[in-house]
Amino acid sequence: MSVVDLSKLPFQGNNLRSFLDEVCETHELDYAAYAGMNPIAGSVHGFVNYPDEWQKVYVDEGFQNRDPALIAASKSIAPVDWQRLRGEDTFQTIFRAAHDFGIADQGLTIPVRGPFGDVGLFSVTRKCSDAEWALLKKQIIGDLQNAAVHLHDTVVKSHALTQKLTHPALSEREVEILQWTAAGKTQQDVADILSISSRTVEVHLRSSRSKLGALTTSQAVGRAIGLGLIYPL
Known part of the structure; x- marks a missing residue:
């Protein structure tokens, strides 16, 4: 499955990476990512603020095709807390590799359904204890769901991106x-x-x-x- 980096597409107002940085700064998160799935073209489109080195490893290893957080959230209408995935071998494999880049396995993925049969997945992560994460998640979940909808709407409403998604x-x-x-x-x-x-x-x-x-x-x-x-x- 191919990967399209939306943050590198030329269109007016493309500040997608900056928006992720803002969300992380506002809510004291480490990293954030948006991933969309196009069922017709068989591709993943998205953008992240993870370290460039981890992005390369993630794509080179084909993790986008077997990431349990993305798979579980794509089948759900509710946010998926990564804690429920820790027992899966693939999750452990991915986050053993992610650990080398300072990325923790504490996180959440929020699904958003798009108008073209595509699914948008907004993920955030933070290195902290389970108790601290539970408290933080309760405080910011509403804002994160709003951010997820905003990101997905931005993707599907932009002419350049809509061409990528629907054609x-x-x-x-x-x-x-x-x-x-x-x-x-x-x-x-x-x-x-x-x-x-x-x-x-x-x-x-x-x-x-x-x-x-x-x-x-x-x-x-x-x-x-x-x-x-x-x-x-």
């Missing part, structure tokens, strides 16, 4: 084949027009169906038209 990354050839298919051409017709084999056309159509979350080629064409990737003829 699957179809290749030029996949778009071309879907466009000819939308024009009523058969698979063999498309192959003849593009001077490629019928089998190659089918490979591209299969990839397009997967990226668009479609069961049939007709569904893929319909979704591609709806997203503005191709045009009805």
Whole structure:
């Protein structure tokens, strides 16, 4: 699953990293992170204020695909306290590695449901005792939930980010084949027009169906038209 760093996308007012820093400073937290999941493109998009070295390790090890905090919160409508995950082997593996970068296993992940079937996950962490964490969490949970909604709304309302979230990354050839298919051409017709084999056309159509979350080629064409990737003829 690919990872898109939203904080590096060029759009007006992109101060996402600064917002996380502000949340941490206001509520005496160590680190914060936002992660969103795009079920169509099969990608994770997000931004964090963790140390750069830990970010690289996290992505290189593919932790975003098996992080129990993200997995549990993506299936929940309520905040997930990391304390309930400490018995899981994957959680221990991730936080043994995180410990080397000064990141504690005391934290919370708040899920937010988006309008495109995506899920936003806002996580915070702080190094402290269980008793201290329980008291702090009680005091700031409302503010954190508001921050989670604000972050997710910022992501989905920005034109540049919405394009990333809602438009699957179809290749030029996949778009071309879907466009000819939308024009009523058969698979063999498309192959003849593009001077490629019928089998190659089918490979591209299969990839397009997967990226668009479609069961049939007709569904893929319909979704591609709806997203503005191709045009009805």
